[in-house]
Amino acid sequence: MTCLLLPPHPASVSTARRWAAPLLPADVRDGVVLVVSELVTNAVAADQAADATDDIEVELVVDRPRGHVVLAVTDASDRPLPPPPAHVPAEEDSGRGLLLLDALAEDHGWVPRPCGGGKCVWARFRCACTPLPTGPTAPRHLECTDAA
Template identity: 35%
Template sequence: MNSKPPLPLRPLLTTQPRFPWHHFTMRFTSSPRGARLARRLAGKRLHAWGVPYGSDAHDALTLVVSELAANAVSHGLVPGRGFRLRLSAEGTTVRVEVTDTRGECLPALTEPSDELEGGRGLLLVAALTDCWGWYPREDGPGKTVWTWGPRRSSGRTQVGA
């Protein structure tokens, strides 16, 4: 069974947020429009927390949100149910969680096919962040894919899959 890991204790961002702790949670429709809105709101929230637009950290984190939201729409879709985005910042660490309602389609890194357009989202997430993983959804069917970042070390870690 997978467990929900704690936030890392070491700093990951190069800029210090204005406040020591932030939290943002919102539900979105499982559609391309919902994924786009999640990315935009995450970008605005990160900027308000002291991760400025155009910085490497901001660009990496908004891309991670975009990829995880797109995966929730593509692979976690259950008709009539949306997905949830949760951002947490403690000190200089940002954690991204995307929860969908489909538990049987589990995230895994795979080699992308040259013939297919998709299949590279989790590879990007793994390349841009220090650690990622998933755990079963606590309040119903589904799963939560989480990560923290952006990447500051050379090692790649996946926990809980």
Template identity: 35%
Template structure:
């Protein structure tokens, strides 16, 4: 699916993912839907904020592998700069910078790859049976 490289496009990508999960049998209030929605939101927001190239949209691919009970989220943008494989949590007083840190916590695996002819794809995999408990 293709979305405009804007905050509105990122929100629409998240909402579209939630609708697809519901069609696959994961209600919006389920752990799987909430986690995948957050992963899509963070990757799409990063594509808009850090990967935006004027006049270019970003792409979202969402695949559910039934046998493995696994979701694969891919967000592609036109900027070739790939994220660090070891995201660091920002200081408590920082207002932003937690996106890939959250992805690192919630996804079973994630990474990035160059995209042909231009740009990159950042991907994350999440197993629906995985339970994530975040203590505060």
């Protein structure tokens, strides 16, 4: 499990993408990075709307033995995650994040934050993870976990 704390500021979106990309298996990298971008964008907007000052938490778990990656992003909004829209007009600049989440993730959802105030949006992606090399050359940040 790897975690990143970010201020609720628009610049955090690109920081999250750059942080996540090297941690991910190649076969899911582009899709997960795209969803990271969308979820962090939504979290920044929710935190700014709530005038929240708490950091946004982005968590990645690469579970190679089970063949999946789990992404979780917190935000300050207590509102449930809405269903993806049926249609977004081409001229709209936003509104596609939940469509992308629905299309790219194997499963996704949200839970209220246990400490109160806000929620955690999560997504699970199926990957063809290959085992890490053994020995001192295995990077620590990509070690297998038994997390959900």
